[in-house]
Amino acid sequence: MITLEQVTKVFNQGRHNEVAAVRGVDLTIGDGRVTVLRGPSGSGKTTLLTVIGCLARPTTGRIRIDGEMVSGLPERFLNEVRRRTFGFVFQRFNLIRGLSARDNVMLPAYPTGRPHRALIDQAEGLLDRFGLADRASLSVEHLSGGEAQRVAIARALINDPAVIVADEPTASLDGERVAQFLAIAEDLKRAGKTVLITSHDPRITAAPLVDALVTMADGRIVEASP
Amino acid sequence: MRAAFERRRHLVDFAVGSLARHPTKNLGLVVTYALVVFLVGSVMLYGSAIRREAAAMLSSGPEITAQAMVMGRHDMSTSADVAALKGLRGVRRIEPRLWGYLWDSAGAANYTLMVPPPSDAAHAVGKGEAIVGEGVARARKLKPGAMLFLVSPSGKFLKTRVKSILSSDSALVSSDLVLVEEADFRAFFELPADVWTDVAITVTNPREVTTVAEKAALKLPRHRFVTRADMSRTAEALFSWREGLTLALLAGALVAFAILAFDKASGLSAEERREIGILKAIGWETGDVIALKLVEGGLVSGVAFLVGVIGAWAHVRFFAAGLFAPVLEGWSTLYPRFPLAPSIDALEIATLAALTVAPFTAAILVPVWRTATADPDAVMR
Numbered sequence: 308m309i310t311l312e313q314v315t316k317v318f319n320q321g322r323h324n325e326v327a328a329v330r331g332v333d334l335t336i337g338d339g340r341v342t343v344l345r346g347p348s349g350s351g352k353t354t355l356l357t358v359i360g361c362l363a364r365p366t367t368g369r370i371r372i373d374g375e376m377v378s379g380l381p382e383r384f385l386n387e388v389r390r391r392t393f394g395f396v397f398q399r400f401n402l403i404r405g406l407s408a409r410d411n412v413m414l415p416a417y418p419t420g421r422p423h424r425a426l427i428d429q430a431e432g433l434l435d436r437f438g439l440a441d442r443a444s445l446s447v448e449h450l451s452g453g454e455a456q457r458v459a460i461a462r463a464l465i466n467d468p469a470v471i472v473a474d475e476p477t478a479s480l481d482g483e484r485v486a487q488f489l490a491i492a493e494d495l496k497r498a499g500k501t502v503l504i505t506s507h508d509p510r511i512t513a514a515p516l517v518d519a520l521v522t523m524a525d526g527r528i529v530e531a532s533p
Numbered sequence: 534m535r536a537a538f539e540r541r542r543h544l545v546d547f548a549v550g551s552l553a554r555h556p557t558k559n560l561g562l563v564v565t566y567a568l569v570v571f572l573v574g575s576v577m578l579y580g581s582a583i584r585r586e587a588a589a590m591l592s593s594g595p596e597i598t599a600q601a602m603v604m605g606r607h608d609m610s611t612s613a614d615v616a617a618l619k620g621l622r623g624v625r626r627i628e629p630r631l632w633g634y635l636w637d638s639a640g641a642a643n644y645t646l647m648v649p650p651p652s653d654a655a656h657a658v659g660k661g662e663a664i665v666g667e668g669v670a671r672a673r674k675l676k677p678g679a680m681l682f683l684v685s686p687s688g689k690f691l692k693t694r695v696k697s698i699l700s701s702d703s704a705l706v707s708s709d710l711v712l713v714e715e716a717d718f719r720a721f722f723e724l725p726a727d728v729w730t731d732v733a734i735t736v737t738n739p740r741e742v743t744t745v746a747e748k749a750a751l752k753l754p755r756h757r758f759v760t761r762a763d764m765s766r767t768a769e770a771l772f773s774w775r776e777g778l779t780l781a782l783l784a785g786a787l788v789a790f791a792i793l794a795f796d797k798a799s800g801l802s803a804e805e806r807r808e809i810g811i812l813k814a815i816g817w818e819t820g821d822v823i824a825l826k827l828v829e830g831g832l833v834s835g836v837a838f839l840v841g842v843i844g845a846w847a848h849v850r851f852f853a854a855g856l857f858a859p860v861l862e863g864w865s866t867l868y869p870r871f872p873l874a875p876s877i878d879a880l881e882i883a884t885l886a887a888l889t890v891a892p893f894t895a896a897i898l899v900p901v902w903r904t905a906t907a908d909p910d911a912v913m914r
């Protein structure tokens with residue numbers, strides 16, 4: 308379970324271009340559930356996701372993961388929590404250009420020191436599961452948007468994290484690909500993963516698998532259900 | 534254990550791939566780095582090779598050399614001078630020597646003509662014979678048995694048959710030598726029978742060199758007495774000074790290199806910053822990222838260093854440091870050319886590595902550290 312208390316995030320604090328992207332958020336994200344953050348562009352969804360996922364520190368407020376306070380942790384402990392807990396699917400996927408799909412998927416596991424052969428098998432297993440078996444050796448810049456997203460999801464799963472975080476996963480996908488994404492999310496939920504998604508896409512927000520819908524506006528939560 | 538090994542292996546694999554993904558930048562770095570190592574390395578290797586040659590030359594020379602002086606200039610010693618030195622306590626051997634320089638217009642080189650001392654049985658030459666150094670043999674295309682003609686400044690001819698060619702560890706000593714018989718030498722240079730170029734003194738106890746030189750000076754006030762220590766000090770000082778001067782000039786190049794390395798190595802491109810952010814976001818630790826960049830830097834500097842050192846060695850060995858030799862040797866260029874044997878001195882290589890690796894590593898670490906410790910979110914954007 309992840310709980311947020313009075314979390315704020317201010318960019319460029321104290322300077323003329325100061326932006327308060329998140330302003331006093333209280334939120335609880337239940338384990339094994341699919342939670343969707345929605346709201347208009349600029350409302351602070353990505354920022355909140357980033358702070359929850361320990362990719363950035365909140366300016367003020369407290370974040371607990373399974374009771375452990377992570378908001379004040381020093382850098383190296385935060386790294387550890389991040390790797391153990393979260394798998395990220397970024398809006399622009401953030402794959403490493405020039406590397407094959409397989410190598411991109413394996414990358415998060417390098418610091419764990421698992422044997423190379425085992426990693427290859429695992430990465431290929433994930434790619435196969437997402438229908439990308441024949442794309443494994445292809446350099447990622449040659450993949451289509453949908454394919455790149457599924458590589459990004461595979462990469463998020465290689466270390467078997469408890470929470471999968473996806474930022475605007477359907478922004479650039481057509482109907483069929485959206486259905487494919489929802490099927491993957493369903494799978495993850497069934498496997499007991501916590502799924503956290505930002506989206507203003509009604510195909511996502513209205514999907515039956517969504518357990519909690521959180522609406523943001525102007526850096527605050529204006530509605531949370533249930 | 535196993536995991537740590539695998540982890541390192543992944544890092545190295547990824548580092549190699551990562552270098553290959555930014556070929557232009559890394560190739561540029563290798564080339565610049567290698568060039569700096571080459572320049573500095575050439576000077577250091579050349580300097581030490583020359584100094585070793587000089588030391589070898591001196592160690593094979595006499596402990597004390599007595600030279601007659603007239604108005605501050607070197608003059609010939611007489612048989613009477615040699616006789617005056619006989620019977621001096623602490624002296625093991627007194628050997629009057631005959632040697633002189635000859636500018637050979639045919640070979641366009643300066644030769645040292647010398648009469649081998651009677652104690653040097655291995656190099657004894659008979660009338661009409663000569664033993665020549667490698668440089669002379671090369672310049673005049675001589676083989677044992679060939680004829681060597683020399684012309685003195687006053688037009689005298691000397692016709693000799695080459696008995697053998699000197700092979701010496703110390704090319705500087707022997708390269709330009711022509712050993713001839715005493716009567717031939719005197720006739721060629723038109724010298725009377727009782728004069729000598731200088732007198733070599735060998736002492737019984739090496740620790741008494743100074744005392745012996747002082748006592749000898751009392752017997753022959755018209756002479757100057759030069760000890761081997763004096764000569765090696767002078768040679769060392771001269772070469773070290775020149776090497777120091779050249780290195781100081783190169784320090785400018787080193788500073789420029791440091792700046793370039795700083796800028797190039799780790800003026801991290803947007804792409805590299807993004808990659809670091811991604812690696813951190815997907816679970817790499819700061820230490821992993823820094824280790825990665827160190828491996829990359831190590832590969833770049835290792836390859837470049839090797840290329841530079843090998844280049845410098847070849848420069849000294851095969852081209853006699855053509856780029857720096859004039860500065861290092863001074864105006865009295867060494868003729869004929871001789872091959873230098875640069876030795877790989879561990880301390881010098883270590884110095885060279887420290888001089889180049891340190892600025893390079895700092896240049897890599899500082900910006901990587903800054904990027905790797907920032908929030909991945911801020912870096913990725």
Ligand SMILES: Nc1ncnc2c1ncn2[C@@H]1O[C@H](COP(=O)(O)OP(=O)(O)OP(=O)(O)O)[C@@H](O)[C@H]1O
Nearest residue numbers: 318319326327328347348349350351352353354355
């Ligand atoms: N690193 C940053 N520096 C400065 N301002 C930032 C930074 N990141 C986000 N912001 C600002 O914070 C606000 C919230 O941005 P955020 O990306 O969280 O919104 P969002 O809800 O995800 O929008 P969208 O739906 O367009 O993705 C915006 O005004 C944005 O300009």
Ligand SMILES: [Mg+2]
Nearest residue numbers: 352353354475
């Ligand atoms: Mg966003």
